[in-house]
Structures are given as C-alpha cells and as structure tokens.
Amino acid sequence: AENEPSWDTPCTKLLVYVSTPGCDGYPSLDSKESYKLSVSKGSMLLSAETVWGALRGLETFSQLVGRDENGTYYINETEIVDFPRFPHRGLLLDTSRHYLPLRAILETLDVMAYNKFNVFHWHIVDDPSFPYESSTFPELSKQGAFNAMTHVYTASDVRTVIEYARLRGIRVIAEFDTPGHTLSWGPGAPGLLTPCYMGKALSGAYGPINPIVNSTYQFVTSLFQEVSTVFPDFFLHLGGDEVDFTCWKSNPEIRAFMKEMGFGEDYKKLESFYIQRLLDIVSSLGKGYIVWQEVFDNDVKLRPDTIIHVWKDNNMQYLKEMANVTRAGYRALLSAPWYLNRISYGQDWIEAYKVEPLSFEGSPKQKALVIGGEACMWGEYVDVTNLTPRLWPRGGAVAERLWSNETVRDVEDAYARLAAFRCTLLGRGVQAQPLYVGYCDHEFGGV
Amino acid sequence: RYYEYMFGHSRWRRRGRRPLAARAEPELLQLQVVIEAGDPGCDRHPHLASSEAYHLTVTEPVAVLKAPEVWGALRGLETFSQLVHEDDYGSFLVNESEINDFPRFAHRGVLLDTSRHYLPLKSILTNLDAMAFNKFNVLHWHIVDDQSFPYQSIYFPELSDKGAYSSNLIYTPTDVRLVIEYARLRGIRVIPEFDTPGHTQSWGKGQKDLLTPCYNEGQPTGSFGPVNPVWNTTYDFMTKFFKEISSVFPDEFIHLGGDEVDFNCWKSNPEVKEFMKKQGFGIDYAKLESYYIQNLLDIVSSYNKGQMVWQEVFDHKAQLKPDTVVQVWMENNYAFELSRVTGAGLTAVLSAPWYLDYISYGQDWKKYYSVEPLNFLGSEKQKKLVIGGEACLWGEFVDATNLTPRLWPRASAVGERLWSSSNVTNLEDAYKRLTNHRCRML
Numbered sequence: 001a002e003n004e005p006s007w008d009t010p011c012t013k014l015l016v017y018v019s020t021p022g023c024d025g026y027p028s029l030d031s032k033e034s035y036k037l038s039v040s041k042g043s044m045l046l047s048a049e050t051v052w053g054a055l056r057g058l059e060t061f062s063q064l065v066g067r068d069e070n071g072t073y074y075i076n077e078t079e080i081v082d083f084p085r086f087p088h089r090g091l092l093l094d095t096s097r098h099y100l101p102l103r104a105i106l107e108t109l110d111v112m113a114y115n116k117f118n119v120f121h122w123h124i125v126d127d128p129s130f131p132y133e134s135s136t137f138p139e140l141s142k143q144g145a146f147n148a149m150t151h152v153y154t155a156s157d158v159r160t161v162i163e164y165a166r167l168r169g170i171r172v173i174a175e176f177d178t179p180g181h182t183l184s185w186g187p188g189a190p191g192l193l194t195p196c197y198m199g200k201a202l203s204g205a206y207g208p209i210n211p212i213v214n215s216t217y218q219f220v221t222s223l224f225q226e227v228s229t230v231f232p233d234f235f236l237h238l239g240g241d242e243v244d245f246t247c248w249k250s251n252p253e254i255r256a257f258m259k260e261m262g263f264g265e266d267y268k269k270l271e272s273f274y275i276q277r278l279l280d281i282v283s284s285l286g287k288g289y290i291v292w293q294e295v296f297d298n299d300v301k302l303r304p305d306t307i308i309h310v311w312k313d314n315n316m317q318y319l320k321e322m323a324n325v326t327r328a329g330y331r332a333l334l335s336a337p338w339y340l341n342r343i344s345y346g347q348d349w350i351e352a353y354k355v356e357p358l359s360f361e362g363s364p365k366q367k368a369l370v371i372g373g374e375a376c377m378w379g380e381y382v383d384v385t386n387l388t389p390r391l392w393p394r395g396g397a398v399a400e401r402l403w404s405n406e407t408v409r410d411v412e413d414a415y416a417r418l419a420a421f422r423c424t425l426l427g428r429g430v431q432a433q434p435l436y437v438g439y440c441d442h443e444f445g446g447v
Numbered sequence: 448r449y450y451e452y453m454f455g456h457s458r459w460r461r462r463g464r465r466p467l468a469a470r471a472e473p474e475l476l477q478l479q480v481v482i483e484a485g486d487p488g489c490d491r492h493p494h495l496a497s498s499e500a501y502h503l504t505v506t507e508p509v510a511v512l513k514a515p516e517v518w519g520a521l522r523g524l525e526t527f528s529q530l531v532h533e534d535d536y537g538s539f540l541v542n543e544s545e546i547n548d549f550p551r552f553a554h555r556g557v558l559l560d561t562s563r564h565y566l567p568l569k570s571i572l573t574n575l576d577a578m579a580f581n582k583f584n585v586l587h588w589h590i591v592d593d594q595s596f597p598y599q600s601i602y603f604p605e606l607s608d609k610g611a612y613s614s615n616l617i618y619t620p621t622d623v624r625l626v627i628e629y630a631r632l633r634g635i636r637v638i639p640e641f642d643t644p645g646h647t648q649s650w651g652k653g654q655k656d657l658l659t660p661c662y663n664e665g666q667p668t669g670s671f672g673p674v675n676p677v678w679n680t681t682y683d684f685m686t687k688f689f690k691e692i693s694s695v696f697p698d699e700f701i702h703l704g705g706d707e708v709d710f711n712c713w714k715s716n717p718e719v720k721e722f723m724k725k726q727g728f729g730i731d732y733a734k735l736e737s738y739y740i741q742n743l744l745d746i747v748s749s750y751n752k753g754q755m756v757w758q759e760v761f762d763h764k765a766q767l768k769p770d771t772v773v774q775v776w777m778e779n780n781y782a783f784e785l786s787r788v789t790g791a792g793l794t795a796v797l798s799a800p801w802y803l804d805y806i807s808y809g810q811d812w813k814k815y816y817s818v819e820p821l822n823f824l825g826s827e828k829q830k831k832l833v834i835g836g837e838a839c840l841w842g843e844f845v846d847a848t849n850l851t852p853r854l855w856p857r858a859s860a861v862g863e864r865l866w867s868s869s870n871v872t873n874l875e876d877a878y879k880r881l882t883n884h885r886c887r888m889l
Contacts (some may be wrong), residue, residue: 343806343808345844389848390849426848431848433845433848434564434845434848438612445569
C-alpha cells in the first residue's frame, strides 16, 4: 500500500557534501552557514557550501531523528533549505565575577552548537578578578586572579576553548574591557591604573586605566599584541563601557593634562583620547573591533568598520540607539533586551523571544547594518553551580530570534517546541531548567 | 556523617591518625555528646514540642556537647562542625568556646512541591541534608496537586496509576519511608500536605466521582472542579484515604490545604446548587467550602492527628479546632492576618514573605533576612502563638535541574531568622557569614 512506512529500507547513511573546503580554517563573520537537507526513501543528503553550514545542518538532522515505542529510530521524509537571518549570533560569558571551570565553558559551547549560536563572547577579565594567564605579563593573573593556581585559564586552556569552539563553528571573541572595569589589572601592573586622590593626598584607591602616561600605551600595545596572536578571530571586543570619571577628576596630574589639552571639564574627551589611541593600536595589529555603546555615545572617532554593541535597556531606549548607531553608518549588535542574568519570576523567555531587532525607525540600508545580537550571562550572581539551568533553555529563545525568519514568532508554537527541546537537552545530559509544569521522559536525576 | 563533613573534604586528604608529634598547641582529642533526658528519643520522631537546646563547651582535651534531647545534640553537632576549620597546613582547628543555644521558633520549615514537577528522591534527600546544615526542622511535603499525583497510595493505587506524570515518576511506600527516616535522623519532621478541595485535578484521574462535574447550560462540560462536597462517597473516600495517610506519616500533624478554591464549577452544578439551598447557605459558597473542611477536619481528628491549613480556611470562617495551625501565605497585609489568626487564639506559621520561588535579580536574600515575624499588632500571648515559619519553593518553574541553587543559600536567610534571636539583624555581618556558609555547603 502507498502509505505504508518502508521499515524494510532502513536509512543507514547521511551523505554530507561540502562544496568549498575549509575544515582547517576558522569561522568568521562572513562564513556562509546555509545548508540543504534532503531526506527521502533510500537517501539522506546534507549539502552545504561550507563546513560551517554542514555543522548547522547536522544539528538540524540530529533533532529530526525520533524513536518509537519499539526503540526503532526513524526520521520523516523532509526537504529543508535553511540559512541564518543574522550572521552574528552570540553568547556572552563572564569569567571575572566568578571563575568558570574549563568544563563549564566547554559544555556551554556544546549547548550553543545545539542552538546554532556561532559566537562565544568571552568577557574574560574585569574588576573582581583577572584569570587570563598572560605570557607577556604573568603578574597580571598571579596578582589578579582569585587564586593564581586554581582560578586561571592557562594558554593551553585558552587554546582548548578556541579549538573546541572552532569544531562547532563557533567564533571566540575575547573582550579585554578598558579603561574601566580594570581594578584586577592593578596589582599585577603597577602604574597602570589611575591613583585616586582625597584632596591633596593619595586615597589608596585606584580608578580606570591612566590615560595620560606613555607607559599605559606601551603596556596596552604589548598586551594586545599577545591577545591578537592568541585569539585568531578577526575581531576583538575592547569594552569601553561604564567609565567612572570620579577618580580621574580627583587626580591633579590628570586635571593638569585636561587643561593642557583644552578638554575643559569634559572627561568624555579624555576617555575618547584613550580609546582612540587604543583603537589605533588594535588596528595596527590587523584586528577589527567591537565596542560597547558608550564609545559611540561619547563621540569617540571611530573607524567606519567598528561594530557597536548596544546594551543599555531603559524603557526600550535601545531601539532608538540602534537607529542612531546604524544611521551613523556603523554596524550594530543587540544585547539590551537579552540580559539573561536579569532573572525574574515566570516565563521570561517569552519577552526575549518577542524582541524584534529591526523594529526601529530606519531605512533598509540601516537595518542591513544590524549584524545580529548576543545573549549575555553576566556573572555577579552566576557560577558553575547555577550557570546551566539559568542559561538554558532561556538562551534558546534568543538563538531562534537570531537564526529564524522574522515571521517565526508564534509564542504558543515556540513554547511547544522549546519545551520539547528542553527535554532533548536533558537527554543530551544538559541540566536545563523547566519552562513550566510538566515532565520529560528522561528526567534529570538530581544533584 | 559529621566526621565526613568536618574532615572529609580536606585538601590534604589525610586519613587515619596523624602521628602525635610534640606540638606546642593544646589538642582536642574528643567531642563527648551527652543527652540528659532519661529517654533521649533516639528511636522516636521529632515533634513540635521537642527540645532542640544544647550546651557546647570547647576546651582541651575534651569538648562536651550536652543536650536535653537527641534533637538538641544534632543541632549542637552541626554548630560544632561549623566551628572546626582547616588552616593552610592542613591542621584542623577549633577555638575555645562556650555556647548555650536554642531556637527562637519551634517550627522552621521548607516547603517542597513534588506535583508541578516530580522531584527524584536524590534531590529530596540532598535538600534534607542542606536543611540540617541550616537547622531547619520541618519538611512540608506538598506532595500532590492539580498537575500530578505521584504519591502511590496503598488503598487507592489508581490515584498514582492514572494521576502521576508517568509510571516511574512516583513515590512508592518504600520511597516515602526513606524520606521520613532520612529526615528523622536529621531531626526533621515530615508534614505531608494533601491539599483539598481545590488543587485536586490529578485526583480525579484515578478516583471517579470524587471531583465536581462542571455544567454549562444544563449539560456537563466534561471538565471537573474541586472535590465534590455534597456526595457521601466523598467523605467515605476521605475517611479511608486519610486513615492511610495517618498511618504512613508518623508526624502528629497533617496539612490539609484548603487554599484557592475556585467556586465557579460548584456554582454551575445543579446538585451543588440544590444542596446549598437545602443547607440554607444562600449564595455564599465559602460556607460550602467550610462545610467540607469541617467534615474533613473531623475525619482527620478522629485519627488523632493535628491539622495545618492554609489561611483561607480561617478567613472563610470554618470552625477550627483550637490546636489547628494556620499557615499565612498571602503577601498582602500578612501582618494584619497574623493579628487576626492569633487574635482568634489559633497558632500561626508564617510563609507570606518567604516565597522563594519568586525569584528576582540581585541579593534578594536580604529582604528575606529582614523580615521580623512578630512585627504585628498583638499581645504577648498572641505573639507566642506564632510558632515559626516556612520558606516555600513552589514547583511551577522548579525541578531537580535548578532546585538546589534556587533554594540555597537564600533559604539560609530564613533559617537564621527563625532560629536566632530577634536582635541578630546586621546585614553586613550576615553577608560575611552567609558567604562563608555557602562555601561550606559546597
């Protein structure tokens, strides 16, 4: 009969065809991730232009395989032509507020691949700790890590992360955030941070990186020379957010410098002065850069190929910012509505899912400058004890928004698929938390 | 197990005795545990009136932990284990101390919900351990509800056969006994909650004619509402069911629920409407709810069990026995509710400000810590009627994948508020101790 399943022709092979070789290379912003999947009686074919597309298709294929009550694996006949809506679909992890052991990062990369995320934004150092072991400046982690023996990422660890990511088509973009968010750099790099003053005397506290001494720029050049070699991606994230001017204002040498340069009382100009030199240094090292939105907001002179990372979310102001950034001709990344560290009661994945990155006022040309976005999991209240359940399956809502077509937005349908996907994650050994009441065939055993 | 807690996680992993090399510092050789009561209670279950006081003297060469009952000895052992610390060279140290301790409130509980999500045994046991580390002494087991019925009943096996999420997501009698015994060894009472007449959708799957059929324009719609209060079979069922529960759970108290009863289905049902008329209840369905609850309370009393109920049972003016415990859970004006409940001479347990399932960004433990349960208008006598509180972790968004990090160490703030003296309120100091305690729990 026509509609009988042909259990007698089991499919044994998935043929994977990649037209452009590149298995030994690294994925980039321009990588093509499209693929075609054809499953029919007698043949299963996955074809893609690049190996990165093949990886996406393989993930899809793995999600199509089901198992019936008799234990037989099966897959429906299907024709899929798929490609991502946005080329930059990232996840930020913060390993400074809390150290994350290597296996936590590697597991996260696995789950990112299940969700077709393709950028790991590694916010590796910040105020609380400096876990990155630098070969040029070993004192940075020796003095700045929570524990220099146990809470650091060695050169080998970093290489492991980069390669593990590459094998999953994930780019690793490191962020060395300056001039603010650098307190942990101070102990290992004396003279780098601005000493703060209380009246005429040193207070003992330190502020952002000192922008007026040459030693700063020598240091920054050497450090970024190393970072540029260690991290193969074309882009580096240079930070530039939340610079607190109080310490600079208190320092007499800096005040004198401000006068000399004719900056008046506008410390944004001093910040720009530093950032501009930093950007020049990084460019000369042959890297592109991403910066947080303050750098754009504070009128720093940027190269036209700078990517601006929009993160401030007060009352949907981020849409205005996206419009401003793209109107000025810069490419934009959206994170503002996707701060997954901001937990709240209930199904907050829905708000993340409903975000429409291009729903701002602007021309099609402007909208084309939005290259994607990133879900952020800042680490103030997160470490390995709660990272995975907090991140998944909520992160999946962002992943779909960035990959799928704009028209895919039905929340009820998404709920059904995301809840099922969560059970799949459990089956794959991922400690993903529930979306709502219910159960999975394979429950998590408990910790 | 306390030996393991104190020495098992040593970086130096020294097992067995260290050679007694000559050391200048005094050495503590032994902790003697003395239980003063003629009958220490080791083979019995803890109860509301159990003594948890202890006296700990740490001095060389022998430290002494004295307690009237074994339950106090457990609390003192926990304290002692927290005093022992390791120095950088792998030596274990403890400061000379003299501690006289006892809890401020006798009922210090954690509510776990195993109906919205099934919780595997391992998860429950791990949390009993964590509770013991925080001197909690009541596990309020909200075992069944609308979504699933995982409790395997001996008299009514169909309840879990048809009502559990799936056949392996149940608690067998052996599982239940294990939880009760594991808890007992940690001085924790297990108070089960079989919430009726609302929150019972899953009961209807395995027990026909228990729930009220809902009607629309004279015809049954196929859906069901709360337990049917007008049929005799309902009370026959409850009599038999609670006979089992009374014998399976050794604690003197059973929680009977009674919260959030939706009257719409009752209002639609012709038999119920007829009954209301006959009883002269008018259109006040709260009276019908109270009628049901009163019958239920009588049934449970006949098994010599005390009852705990949610506040609606009191609010809707059911006739309660004087030793019924009312659990105050509605956040709005809970201080006022405490006044009213204790003003009526009833004992109260506070949960309203401690719904730990209501997560939010940041250090919300501070607001749990800052609650002062006796901040309500009432006499000294009234205030004595507040016997404690419970941190509730409802299960809509919680299962074994996120339970432990969501509950701890936030519940520790509640634990301290319920054990320590009312003047222990400094947040900065609490932060230091809580972060240390968190590392210890890890």
